[in-house]
Amino acid sequence: MSETSAHNVDVLFxxxxxxxxxxxxxxxxxxxxxxxxxxxxxxxxxxxYYRRRAEGGVGLIVTEGTHPDFTGAHGxxxxxxxxxxxxxxxxxxxxxxxxxAGGFIIPQIWHVGSIRKKGLGPDPDEAIVGPSPIMHPFxxxxxxxxxxxxxxxxxxxEDIDRCVAAYGKAARDAYxxxxxxxxxxxxxxxxxxxxxxxxxxxxFDKYGGNLAQRTxxxxxxxxxxxxxxxxxxxxxxxxxxxxxxxxxxxxxxSPEELESFLKPLSEAGVDIFHCSTRRFNDPEFxxxxxxxxxxxxxxxxxxxxxxxSVGLExxxxxxxxxxETGKADISALIQRMGNGEFDLVAVGRALLSDPAWANKIKAxxxxxxxxxxxxxxxxxx
Numbered sequence: 001m002s003e004t005s006a007h008n009v010d011v012l013f014x015x016x017x018x019x020x021x022x023x024x025x026x027x028x029x030x031x032x033x034x035x036x037x038x039x040x041x042x043x044x045x046x047x048x049y050y051r052r053r054a055e056g057g058v059g060l061i062v063t064e065g066t067h068p069d070f071t072g073a074h075g076x077x078x079x080x081x082x083x084x085x086x087x088x089x090x091x092x093x094x095x096x097x098x099x100x101a102g103g104f105i106i107p108q109i110w111h112v113g114s115i116r117k118k119g120l121g122p123d124p125d126e127a128i129v130g131p132s133p134i135m136h137p138f139x140x141x142x143x144x145x146x147x148x149x150x151x152x153x154x155x156x157x158e159d160i161d162r163c164v165a166a167y168g169k170a171a172r173d174a175y176x177x178x179x180x181x182x183x184x185x186x187x188x189x190x191x192x193x194x195x196x197x198x199x200x201x202x203x204f205d206k207y208g209g210n211l212a213q214r215t216x217x218x219x220x221x222x223x224x225x226x227x228x229x230x231x232x233x234x235x236x237x238x239x240x241x242x243x244x245x246x247x248x249x250x251x252x253x254s255p256e257e258l259e260s261f262l263k264p265l266s267e268a269g270v271d272i273f274h275c276s277t278r279r280f281n282d283p284e285f286x287x288x289x290x291x292x293x294x295x296x297x298x299x300x301x302x303x304x305x306x307x308x309s310v311g312l313e314x315x316x317x318x319x320x321x322x323x324e325t326g327k328a329d330i331s332a333l334i335q336r337m338g339n340g341e342f343d344l345v346a347v348g349r350a351l352l353s354d355p356a357w358a359n360k361i362k363a364x365x366x367x368x369x370x371x372x373x374x375x376x377x378x379x380x381x
Contacts, residue, residue, distance in 0.1 A: 008331070009361055011338045012345070018060065019234040021104060021180055025059040026337065027358045030307055030348035031108040031183070033064050037080035040067070040122055042090035046080070047097040053351055054103025057358030061103060062183050062236070062346070063094070065110030070166040071159070072129045074121030075112030082107060082170050088177055095178040106181040106236065109170045111163070113191030114200065115139070115244065117148030128152040129159065131195045131217070132202040137245030138189065160207070164220045171225035181234035184221065187276045189243035192218050196251060196261070197243055211252065212260040219268040226269030235269055236305070240276035241292065247278070255285055259299040266300050273300065274346065277308040281332045294341035306336070307346035312372060327371055330361070
């Protein structure tokens, strides 16, 4: 890896306004599922994990996905809830540890929808739900559907209303628990994204139709969350073009279609868009070098977060497939940020192996960054 001078990285360490606070830099810890919360309650280990990243210089932490109080939210073992007295008390400890270390933190609210398999979560027999009675393409892509994978129950209007209310309650709980904002997981073909994706949304009511029309479920969630918290409590929305089960998918095939998707979400109350890609340096559309975060900021004129293989040679798919990945130069990231293409950058796997990644980048100590290896994947599990 070539060394990046401290002068070049200055753009990463400019302050950034975030609601009623100011982030000390532009580096965000990306949300990463850990399955380290037995009983779905974040404990001391979880609090210490996030505190180490705050001490390591991260400007903003986005927690692992955490579940609202609605049917079938769980898809993986030992993932924390974001409802109930015990879980919220656990999150209060996390917030206190991060704030005590001088950091800032927001929770990511996450419902897995039809990717769920029965047998997981606090209620193993809970229904699998989705926008339409269609088995998730990720399960179908595995050949024979895995044990526990079923055709989901199509959400009724009553289901939708209860789910929207649960997200609103989660936003209020995030505010009252002391978080600095909240992120909605609307990416990677989980529940909200299943409403976006034509492959999983075959509805003929007001929640179906073209891409812009398929944003209605998300719009209702965003609007309800926005109404539940003060205006200076930021709402971040994470979305992706790619889907689990179709990693090369282009939900929006053109800038015009992307704008039609983003506009209703923005108008509903999103403050910042978190634009999930496998590799941040890949152009999103032909004829332009802008990546997804760059196009989002250009089209909507709201701040955007880029993410995808920052500081690493291989994307997450290759890592999950068993390949090791070496460290990579971040000069392209610095150039894009210096050009004003996006406002913040989320770092994932590199912060697993080295909680002090941000401080080492700032100090020009890139050669001292601990290299990510497969040994660290257990921290994602």
